[in-house]
Amino acid sequence: MTARNTLALTVAGLLLMAGPVLAQPTEIRIGVALEPPALDPTAGAAEAIDVVVYQNVFEGLVRIDQTGAVQPGLAESWTISDDGLTYRFALNEGVTFHDGTAFDAEDVKFTFDRLLAEDSVNAQKALYEPISAVTVIDPMTVEFTLSRPDGLFLFNLGRGDAVIVAPESAENNGAEPIGTGPFAFIQWDRGSRVVLEQYGPYWGEAPALTRASFVFISDTATLTNALLAGDVDGTNNFAAEALAVFENNVQFKVLVGSTEGETILSTNNRKEPFTDLKVRQAMAHALDRQEIIDGATYGYGVPIGTHFAPHHPYYLDLTDTYPHDIEAAKTLLAEAGYADGFSATLKLPPVAYARLSGQIIASQFAEVGIDLELINMEWAQWLEDVFANKDFDLTIISHVEPFDIGIYANPDYYFGYDNPEVQALNETLNATTDEAERLALAQEIQTIIARDAVNGYMFELAQTGVWNAKLDGMWQNAPVEGVVLRDIHWVE
């Protein structure tokens, strides 16, 4: 064998070896149910915005990881003053926006001044209201001053609503988002898909994927077909009813994880007959939680007995406070003066879990004499009727904000629960930084609202992703909304 032949063989061998490596795909097509109305996460509440851009196109000072913990983001480190009122962030060097402009402390100040301004259209402005000043110390250092301690401040900085934007591009982010993330926005074929591409000069570790498209498919049957045909490679949250198609299919993996969505039978506490504790207790007894979970989530929901996420360390299992008991419910109704039951409306937003649970609950309540009229609504109308005008008896909704038990301390909130004891406890909780104390306070509130049967506590929504079996690195849980592409990669 001549040297030349050996060389040729070696080259051939290398090519053979290189073949599969080169063939390793670096692109992904992700099916998502909802198309975002725009792509600026700081100017809209739609979770569909975060699904596409959060941590992919835009980054915050810190980022939330898949366990819900806070990790360094654009800020490499930070220090907190002893009184919990001053946060000083050291920023990463060499960060650029996708349009090439450099990132520095001025961009941070701009972002938060814009967010807190009088004419701000940030959907979560209230979360950042404790911020009293943002000061640029030097180009790579920025300091936040708070008016009161806020145990969730860092977490809130990691949300999509607080991602850093540049003064040069902020106005156009809705149509053409420009951030600092590992993926740059390429195009948005409206009604069809958004395409992102790896951003070469990214300051951090380069992701494995070079290109990602989010394809908008609202119909479950259609999404099923697209997955089966390989037209999309996965979806972060697939309708539970059709999961069975993929569960025993080796070409797919089904990831079942947690979300922050407490799904409740929300009750108008300021309206007769729901002002009566006995009526609310009767309703709690009338609910067959397990049947609802089986029927509406195909068993994937996790039962809750209070308004708290079961995977959170502060969670207290209160599901036995009012067990399913039709006789007890009837007795309580009779004691409350409704021996023959009563009629009420149940307004349902356009989501599968609400529409299905609604039908099941109507059937369950009928057994104790409560006659529910189901009213199906669009989101816009639900927001106006139920949420803004508080014109409702009952509704079903998933509260997806993390750690949102504070809504029970707001008597003006749509379900109108007014309990000074809870309000005081919540105020103490907000100002407390000691973990053990916080846990005790949070659990006390959980117990009170469960006992008061403020709302019908049903289940924590599950996140059920379906992915090509050769994909890895997807988030199983959803501590915040988003399909974070950072760690997703193809494996053989």
Next chain:
Amino acid sequence: MNWQLLGRHPSLVVGLLAAVLFALLGLVSLWWTPFPIEQISIARRFLGPVAEHWLGTDHLGRDILSLVMRGTLTSFVVAGLGVIIGIGVGVPLGLAAVAWGGIVEWLVLRLSDITFAFPAVIVAILIAALFGPGEINAVIAIGIFNIPVFARVARGGALAIATQDYVAAARLAGLGNAAIAARHLLPNIMSLLIVQGTIQLSLGILAEAGLSYIGLGTQPPATSLGLMLRDAQSLFLIHPWLSVVPGLTIVLIVIALNIAGDGLRDAIDPRLRHEGLNHGAG
């Protein structure tokens, strides 16, 4: 029409019989269904056809036979009311256009154009946004779609009759426009209206299914064939039976109505053939 006539049109008999049978099945559901349709039992869902449930149970454990019966009723009622609206508004307009002519005719034609210019689906979307989705929404949308159809059919049929000698004679005898429309024009286009009504009924049943599919039609806990089909759509690969039952029911009802419509047309008056079909595009 008489019985010999029916004998000469066997497809008419088959179509009419089938359509009436389905309508009766729906009507019966007002008084009796094997199981109450609101009764949900998750533990008993997805049963195939068994002795207790002839057609099995759906994703909420409801009896499918009961749902099909009630769903058929809803589909017929929605489509039927749509036809009634169409005839009630469209026919007087069409007759007035012929009887009065001139500016009235121009107005009727413009009104019919405007109504026609709004595609039924868009009307349904708008009404659903205004009043919330539901059967009423479907009825109004289908009814509005039917108005210009009947207006044009009535006008077309009446035009042909208005030139007949006896109409001119009636006019000479001092009969007013309204009387002419009521006494001479209307009776003579009845058969045309019946034929068109049958066709619009079948289109209405399909339209209801389509509206329910995009979430604008019948809403739970009520049910319709379209809604059943929509609910079953995402389960098709797991429980195909759930869509086969309402899907086939829709197909059979529509075929029955169309055969009946075609048969009626042939039986009543072979000359009416194109007029009846002219607006079948929807």
Next chain:
Amino acid sequence: MGVDFDMTFFLVRRMAGFAATLFIAALVIFLLLDLLPGDPARFILGINATPEAVAALRTQMGLDAPAHERFLAWVGGMLVGDFGLSTTQRLPVAELIAERMAVTLPLSLIAMVVSVVVGLPIGILAAMRRGKATDTALMVLAQTGVAIPNFWFGMLLTLVFAVTLRWLPTGGFIPWDEDAGAAMRGMILPGLALALPQASILARVMRTALVDVTEQDFIRTARAKGMTKSEAIWRHGVRNALLPVLTILGLQFAYLIAGTIIVENVFYLPGLGRLIFTAISERDLVLVRGATIVLVVVTTATMLVVDLAYAFVDPRLKGREA
């Protein structure tokens, strides 16, 4: 000259009708949308937004002006081709509509072509074999074609040709300038789903029209001259039957432009119907009214063309519109 005058008068009257229709339609659309419950600003900002943020956005969206001013501004803008800015996407509505037309128009055309290519021959064949088994079989096929709900048929097509055989995509749309071949492939299944009922209707209309024509005198004459029935139908019947077929085609095109929404849903295509559907749920009223009026213009214009075509083919109809 009398004929020309008639024709001019007819044209002017018809065009005036067209303009009046559009104006009234615009008014109806505007009023209906103004009545809609649901605050667009609240929709965008969601449940945790502060009232000031919602108010700020309302001002930004120009929702504070009185209704008549907004209506006049809208109609005035449209006359110079300005449809306004979409409230949710902050982009010119005209541009958004044009994007969707790039899907809806070709899709409707494909469906039309398929329904003509499939429907007419079936109708002709059935007429030639009138009363025979072929006729019955074809008409049963046509009856079934009309009766299958098209979202159901669309899904069956997907299961066979996309999921099982993998010949075609399950849906989605690749822009024409990116990959015209892929764009075309994506239109085949939805085009077929849309074409099925249309083809069935066309086949039935064609058959009926031909059967009618064959009963008329000139066909008898032709047959007396020694033509076979098929020859007579080919030579004389088909041409004479085209008028009713053309009417149906006009109606079908108008219907397809708006009626594709259900099929767009099944095949996740970004067409005009879905644009209106999502825009209304997001309360993007500027976009909804712009897209709706475009649909109305297309439908009305199609009807106008059909009427004019009729008038030219059969001048007797000028006096009284078809």
